[in-house]
Amino acid sequence: MIPLLALACVLPLASAAAASTEISSVRVATRNDANTPFVRTVVDVSQKVTPRLYLDKSGQYVTVTLPNTKIDKNVQKQYDANKNVISRIWLTQRSSATDVNIKVPRKITANDLKVFTLPADAKAKTNNRVVIDINDKSGKVKQWSHWGDTSIGIHPSQQTKTSWKSRTDSGSAVGAATVTIPSYGKSASYSLTKGLKGKTICIDPGHGGTDTGAIGSMSQEKNITLAISKKVQQLLQEAGANVIMTRTTDVDVYAPNDGAVEELQARCNIANASKADVFVCIHIDSFSSPDAMGVTAYYNPKTQYDLGLAKYIHQQNMKATSFPDRGVDTANFYVLLHTNMPATLLELGFISNPAEEKALNTETQQDNFAESIVKGLADYFDHNGL
Ligand SMILES: [Zn+2]
Numbered sequence: 001m002i003p004l005l006a007l008a009c010v011l012p013l014a015s016a017a018a019a020s021t022e023i024s025s026v027r028v029a030t031r032n033d034a035n036t037p038f039v040r041t042v043v044d045v046s047q048k049v050t051p052r053l054y055l056d057k058s059g060q061y062v063t064v065t066l067p068n069t070k071i072d073k074n075v076q077k078q079y080d081a082n083k084n085v086i087s088r089i090w091l092t093q094r095s096s097a098t099d100v101n102i103k104v105p106r107k108i109t110a111n112d113l114k115v116f117t118l119p120a121d122a123k124a125k126t127n128n129r130v131v132i133d134i135n136d137k138s139g140k141v142k143q144w145s146h147w148g149d150t151s152i153g154i155h156p157s158q159q160t161k162t163s164w165k166s167r168t169d170s171g172s173a174v175g176a177a178t179v180t181i182p183s184y185g186k187s188a189s190y191s192l193t194k195g196l197k198g199k200t201i202c203i204d205p206g207h208g209g210t211d212t213g214a215i216g217s218m219s220q221e222k223n224i225t226l227a228i229s230k231k232v233q234q235l236l237q238e239a240g241a242n243v244i245m246t247r248t249t250d251v252d253v254y255a256p257n258d259g260a261v262e263e264l265q266a267r268c269n270i271a272n273a274s275k276a277d278v279f280v281c282i283h284i285d286s287f288s289s290p291d292a293m294g295v296t297a298y299y300n301p302k303t304q305y306d307l308g309l310a311k312y313i314h315q316q317n318m319k320a321t322s323f324p325d326r327g328v329d330t331a332n333f334y335v336l337l338h339t340n341m342p343a344t345l346l347e348l349g350f351i352s353n354p355a356e357e358k359a360l361n362t363e364t365q366q367d368n369f370a371e372s373i374v375k376g377l378a379d380y381f382d383h384n385g386l
Contacts, residue, residue: 021045021046021068021069022070023045023070023071023072023075023098024044024072024075026089027044028042028079028081030082030085030141031133031215036136037136038133038135039082041089041102041134042132043066043100044128044129045066045128045129046128048128049066049067049128049130050117051130052065053113055109055110058107061101061104062102062104062132063099063101063102064100064102066097069097070098077091078091083257084105084138084140085104085134087103087104088103089103100130104134105138106137107137108135112135112137113133114131114132115131139259189275190277190341190342192384194381196239197239197241198240198242199277199278200241200242200243200244200277201241201242201243201278201280202271202276202278202280202341203229203232203233203236203243203244203246204246204267205226205230205247206221206222206225208225208226208250208251209250209253210257211263214284215286216286216357217357218358218361219351219360220351221284221286221351223250224366226247226250228282228348228370228373229245229282231367232280233245234370235374239374239378244274246267253270254266265334268334271339271340271343275340276341277341278341278342278343278344280373281343281345282346282373283348284347284348285349286350286352287350289352290353291353293349293350293353293355294323294325294326295321295324295326295347295348296326296328296329297310297317297345297346298310298331298336298345298347299328299329300332302343303342304386305380305386306336307328308342308383308385309343309344309377310344312376312377312383313373313376313379313380314327314328314346315379317369317372317373317376320369320372321359321372323356326347333345
């Protein structure tokens, strides 16, 4: 993205004329679709401005000065943002300039801060904009990718393959004292008999609530995963299975704005407490290039049946879509490692690919995937997990 201003640089005022540029709106959003989540503040201005950026010595006060601007009377002067990243945003009008003041809860450095301008675009119906991005320093804002035990926050496509190693029994290794961390494998009581009837199946719709998951051009991952998951629930119940859902609405399973470990362990706890026979986690993939496409099923060989679960579901999924086949692959994702039963994490296409995003938002493709997941589960049990 466009020019990054150096810290505390001194740029000449655009002109000495009276304030003629109006600030017409301010928008604040948490973005978790980058490697480091950040809060983006966008200031709409009626003409191009050259912002000046200051970060005070404490590293907790940011001031972005917009020369020759005045605040429109309809524009609010104070804004709330994700408290993990920003404590407060407020605008102050000076004689011929406006300051956008930002207080952050933790010290930040130049590397955590980006200010740039974007030109008006008549076609996209956008104004001239000043954009202020501040990185999350708390580690509490979840990134959309699927955390593994050893590579937190790294997208599968960028992840260096690491061989799987068993975790130690020390719960403190993954932190969060309030979260119960059971050791898997000790209560291995999952069923491998034929048929869906009477099986306990835990379905985990990825993300939810304050965690949007990946963001596409028209939709968010959390909503697609929930829509497909609820269709799976319905079909499984019709087949006589006992379905445990980690969520059935748009919520965080542990708590809003929680950390990755709490959130993902909460989902594992639900599966483990219900003594589910299998755990199926539903996600939609995303990548920096819109060209990436296709369907993947991930598993971790923590039992000899995890591969079978991923494989049988994936085979059916590939009959239910025209999306490319990215295969069945191993991964050290948290939920695969911390569930006691065979588990798979499905990436049902890319929200970052326009064609796949469009299809994923149709009832038809959602129904097709729901049916194929249920068929794959039936195949898994019919083959006794192998
Ligand atoms: Zn996801």
